[in-house]
Amino acid sequence: MAETRLHFRACNLCEAMCGLRIEVEGERIRSIRGDPDDPFSRGFLCPKATALEDVHVDPDRQKHPLRRSGDGWTRIGWDEAFDEVARRIGEVQARQGPDSVALYLGNPTVHSLGALTHGLPFIRALRTRNRYSATSVDQLPHHLAATTMFGHMLLLPVPDIDRTHFFLALGANPLASNGSMMTAPGMPLRLKALRARGGRLVVVDPRRTETAEVADTHLFIRPGTDALLLAALVRTILEEKLGRPGRLAEFTDGMEQVRAALAPFAPERVAPATGIAAAEIRALARDFARAESAVAYGRVGVSTQAYGGVGQWLIQVLNVITGNLDRPGGALFTRPAVNPLNLAPRGGYARHRTRVRQLPSFGGEFPVAALAEEILTPGPGQVRALLVLGGNPVLSTPNGAQLEKALGTLELMVAVDPYLNETTRHAHVLLPPTTALEREHYDVIFHLLAVRNTAKWSPVLFPPVRGAKHDWEIFQALTRRLRSPGKTRLLRPLRAVVDRLATPRRLIDLGLRIGPYGLRSAHRLSVSKLEANPHGIDLGPLEPALPERLMTPGKRIQLAPEVLVRDLSRVESELLSRPAARNGELLLIGRRDLRSNNSWMHNSQRLVKGPERCTLLMHPDDARARGLAPGQTVQVRSRVGSVPVRLELTDAVMPGVVSLPHGWGHGRPGVQLRVANAHAGVSMNDLTDDQAVDALLGTAAFSGTPVHVTGL
Ligand SMILES: Nc1nc2c(c(=O)[nH]1)N[C@H]1C(S)=C(S)[C@@H](COP(=O)(O)OP(=O)(O)OC[C@H]3O[C@@H](n4cnc5c(=O)[nH]c(N)nc54)[C@H](O)[C@@H]3O)O[C@H]1N2
Ligand SMILES: Nc1nc2c(c(=O)[nH]1)N[C@H]1C(S)=C(S)[C@@H](COP(=O)(O)OP(=O)(O)OC[C@H]3O[C@@H](n4cnc5c(=O)[nH]c(N)nc54)[C@H](O)[C@@H]3O)O[C@H]1N2
Ligand code: SF4
Numbered sequence: 001m002a003e004t005r006l007h008f009r010a011c012n013l014c015e016a017m018c019g020l021r022i023e024v025e026g027e028r029i030r031s032i033r034g035d036p037d038d039p040f041s042r043g044f045l046c047p048k049a050t051a052l053e054d055v056h057v058d059p060d061r062q063k064h065p066l067r068r069s070g071d072g073w074t075r076i077g078w079d080e081a082f083d084e085v086a087r088r089i090g091e092v093q094a095r096q097g098p099d100s101v102a103l104y105l106g107n108p109t110v111h112s113l114g115a116l117t118h119g120l121p122f123i124r125a126l127r128t129r130n131r132y133s134a135t136s137v138d139q140l141p142h143h144l145a146a147t148t149m150f151g152h153m154l155l156l157p158v159p160d161i162d163r164t165h166f167f168l169a170l171g172a173n174p175l176a177s178n179g180s181m182m183t184a185p186g187m188p189l190r191l192k193a194l195r196a197r198g199g200r201l202v203v204v205d206p207r208r209t210e211t212a213e214v215a216d217t218h219l220f221i222r223p224g225t226d227a228l229l230l231a232a233l234v235r236t237i238l239e240e241k242l243g244r245p246g247r248l249a250e251f252t253d254g255m256e257q258v259r260a261a262l263a264p265f266a267p268e269r270v271a272p273a274t275g276i277a278a279a280e281i282r283a284l285a286r287d288f289a290r291a292e293s294a295v296a297y298g299r300v301g302v303s304t305q306a307y308g309g310v311g312q313w314l315i316q317v318l319n320v321i322t323g324n325l326d327r328p329g330g331a332l333f334t335r336p337a338v339n340p341l342n343l344a345p346r347g348g349y350a351r352h353r354t355r356v357r358q359l360p361s362f363g364g365e366f367p368v369a370a371l372a373e374e375i376l377t378p379g380p381g382q383v384r385a386l387l388v389l390g391g392n393p394v395l396s397t398p399n400g401a402q403l404e405k406a407l408g409t410l411e412l413m414v415a416v417d418p419y420l421n422e423t424t425r426h427a428h429v430l431l432p433p434t435t436a437l438e439r440e441h442y443d444v445i446f447h448l449l450a451v452r453n454t455a456k457w458s459p460v461l462f463p464p465v466r467g468a469k470h471d472w473e474i475f476q477a478l479t480r481r482l483r484s485p486g487k488t489r490l491l492r493p494l495r496a497v498v499d500r501l502a503t504p505r506r507l508i509d510l511g512l513r514i515g516p517y518g519l520r521s522a523h524r525l526s527v528s529k530l531e532a533n534p535h536g537i538d539l540g541p542l543e544p545a546l547p548e549r550l551m552t553p554g555k556r557i558q559l560a561p562e563v564l565v566r567d568l569s570r571v572e573s574e575l576l577s578r579p580a581a582r583n584g585e586l587l588l589i590g591r592r593d594l595r596s597n598n599s600w601m602h603n604s605q606r607l608v609k610g611p612e613r614c615t616l617l618m619h620p621d622d623a624r625a626r627g628l629a630p631g632q633t634v635q636v637r638s639r640v641g642s643v644p645v646r647l648e649l650t651d652a653v654m655p656g657v658v659s660l661p662h663g664w665g666h667g668r669p670g671v672q673l674r675v676a677n678a679h680a681g682v683s684m685n686d687l688t689d690d691q692a693v694d695a696l697l698g699t700a701a702f703s704g705t706p707v708h709v710t711g712l
């Protein structure tokens, strides 16, 4: 019998970084449990963690490079694949310019150490402006607020959930998502502890979510109107002189501009559009301002709407004017052991515009809502080749059906992905990377967003399955081939040495040593020190760090950034006067559930078993008005598409709102995901509209997509 051993690592599926204790017998996993000795997660895990094994042993996982041949695929060698990809990219760019090649980075690239360390040089080597990522269907507004207010797109305040007395959560469902831009494993326990110490949890959401169920107060809000609510909250606090910025006042500019700009947004005026009574808004403003400590936090539901930029800005304004930014119990900045701030741009809003719709760039990327039209619209600069790195934009970006059509017209599509999914099935070449258990891991991004300063290194559990290469090896091989060969001939031997040395492990080791807990500190962190502490190291609670950490000129908080103040006029003219729902129209919102992870964990039998989850939630009153019955299949239509889906009735969604999860819609020809195909569902993004964006940033405005629902 093979010997049993224990392996400790961090789960990299979502943002929570749970410590896992994996019992292994030879090549087989006996169990995956929460690691009780991880100082951060203390044994917590969710059902998805065990699916790490399912991905590792999944017979549908691709392990060898594939080249499309007619209707099928041919296995090719790695060198042949790299040569072919680099040659064909070069040909497209030589013919049609560097921008004719586009790039889409999916969410899992942020959870893959090798993609983070080696993705950047690769992107640079591509020399294209046509860069897209999941950021513009997710947290882009947070970055704009961070850049304009604090001076860097990654200076992101983290809610101090463990110490706060008042947690105001808008458009976030941490009991399903396990927290986002707030890495805090064990959300159920943390929320329970908040209430147990007398703290209040207020949830603002068009659906009474799992999180709303355990809150003190849940306010239904009409989708897409959070900017109005937030403006009224800030205005009330200022009007009633409840603001107490404390020491923040010494280094904050723009308080008066904010006061003046928010004058039009009295609670009484925003109440009809938001669906929240003025008295409730005033009460919430007072309670928030008077709490011993409080934090406002908004996630996907606030970001992915037409006024998401303003929404995320006003959330931080609330934190600042009440003195809750940069203080325990409020929102604080982390002090990560490896600091990624130097790797990312500071921001850079609207340096460029997309060719067709003139949508602005941010942080060197364009909004992905524009990708399909950039492929489909002829003319100079048209996108003719696309690289998709760890993503599934056909299911995850607005009007996915249009994008899918566009993919079929490309001269070249390359995917770096272990699966042939709804997007990657259109590739000409597939380069499949290793998955989590076969590689080392360090969370460069999620330590930055964590509610405590911690550090953890995850070692390799299994050697790479035969045929697969790591993300970083794939990027490195392609980068090497893309660099113009003529110019670098002399440097080539030197480059080869540097490449060999620059492994993810060495880069993290260097980052740790030069970081704040490295050589110059008592911790003396290095990878080997972390290896000697396999459960992870706690580096203490978040601490006040302002004004020193600000990266704005003069190290001052900019409370009233001009681009955002200006955008309030749009909120006033478009949103304040928006009529109540038009005849028969319902507003579609999304939802996440615990056993799912965007589009890609549906091929695990243990995660998809049980009742169907891709259903349309509707309020019974709306069903009655349409003569619809629970359990029946209905047709949901939007401007861009139409899908059939089973109806579920519940008073947990507000009247006038329907909810559908995203990431489903499998079962299309050529998708090699047998379990997922058998639980196909429909894609919410066949309904969401690529033309519905936040005009300020181009972020997809998923929340509140107008739809009509009829019986079949
Ligand atoms: N189990 C699971 N965990 C995940 C993921 C997953 O797919 N499954 N995905 C991961 C990723 S990539 C992310 S970004 C995070 C997201 O983390 P969260 O943002 O916490 O996740 P969501 O469940 O999308 O929460 C958004 C909430 O916004 C509400 N909402 C919709 N429209 C509006 C609106 O107009 N106003 C307001 N106030 N609320 C609105 C929705 O009803 C929903 O409850 O989760 C991560 N964790
Ligand atoms: N309507 C609606 N749409 C949404 C959202 C919503 O709330 N509503 N949420 C949005 C959000 S927050 C996000 S983040 C996006 C996510 O959108 P995407 O990032 O486009 O999609 P994912 O499903 O996360 O990507 C999954 C793919 O990554 C691959 N993958 C997994 N691990 C690795 C790895 O280590 N390396 C590589 N190379 N590939 C890997 C998987 O095999 C899978 O094919 O969806 C967005 N779309
Ligand atoms: S909560 Fe997230 S990190 Fe924790 S086990 Fe589940 S998927 Fe993994």
Ligand SMILES: [Mo]
Pocket (backbone or CB within 6 Å): 107, 134, 138
């Ligand atoms: Mo996300």
